[in-house]
Amino acid sequence: MKVEKTREALLSNFEVLAHVRDQERARRMSQSASAASNQGTSHAENLETVIYELKDYLNKSPAASQSPEAITLFLQKINHLGLEKAERLQLINSVPTSIVSLYSLIEECDQRYNEDQCEEILDAIRTTLVSEEDAIAE
């Protein structure tokens, strides 16, 4: 084993969840195909364990109700504010809806952005990343 590049890319929680769901669908397909031809395929316990636990975590997170379109729209809306890549990633992963949680995710938020701009970010989050059910729950 050789590690070629440790941090080739950052993934958002949404991307990981989408990938895991895709993989599972593919696996179920191949499983039913092999069951039909009577060749049971067993899958690794370690993989099943980590995927189960990961899904348990991500399905409770905001990633569960996001879509690629919503994320693209959100990024377009906040593009002109010049947030760092890691900060945008965190906004998508944690979906802050209050100014306090926004401050904790963006470094030196009070110096870099005025109140209107913070409100603009929150507004962009509310209109794109917060799903309708969540909004009603609030």
Add this chain to the structure above:
Amino acid sequence: MFILTRFTDLIRLDPTSFKKPLNDAIVDEINNCYANKIIDGVGLCICVYDLITVGEGQVMSGDGAAFVKITFRMVVFRPFVGEVLEGWISSCTAEGIKVKMEFFDDIFIPAHLLFENSQFVAREQAWMWCPDEEQELFLDTNEKIRFRIEQEKFQDLPPLKQGYAGSAAPNDEQDPEKPGVPPYSLIASCQGEGMGLVSWWE
């Protein structure tokens, strides 16, 4: 929280997997070897993301298996320093708070990285934060907590000693003295606005 890591490896495909499509067999084999494992200096491997290159299968003498050289990318759990995450408090001690996420348990918030004016209440077995004179906020077990990653620690461990022929030989003399250093652990902090229990700030 998650990254993609590129690896190259030479894997062994057992003849029993020859009936499967080649790429499926390779992905299954990589997942067998890597999923839910921690790699020193990389992080906790989740699953294969994609295969980049697949070499020619080679057969070596005395073995019916095919050996294939591959380049692939894995989804890896490796939060960056400064990232804010959410997890659950699994236990509180006078030293600090242990936090778990469903798939990763080795997160620790030491006492000196907790809020100012917080103290451990032995009677409740919980940490208490007093933001002002009147308020007492408890950090109880199983509450959802938001924290910031401060430091990551990798510990290269020797391979598990397992007996041959599947009999996992228990190392009675070795286990008690080894308190179980985790191969990958995170030190986190819980200070400042927005940190602490998620319910406080809603």
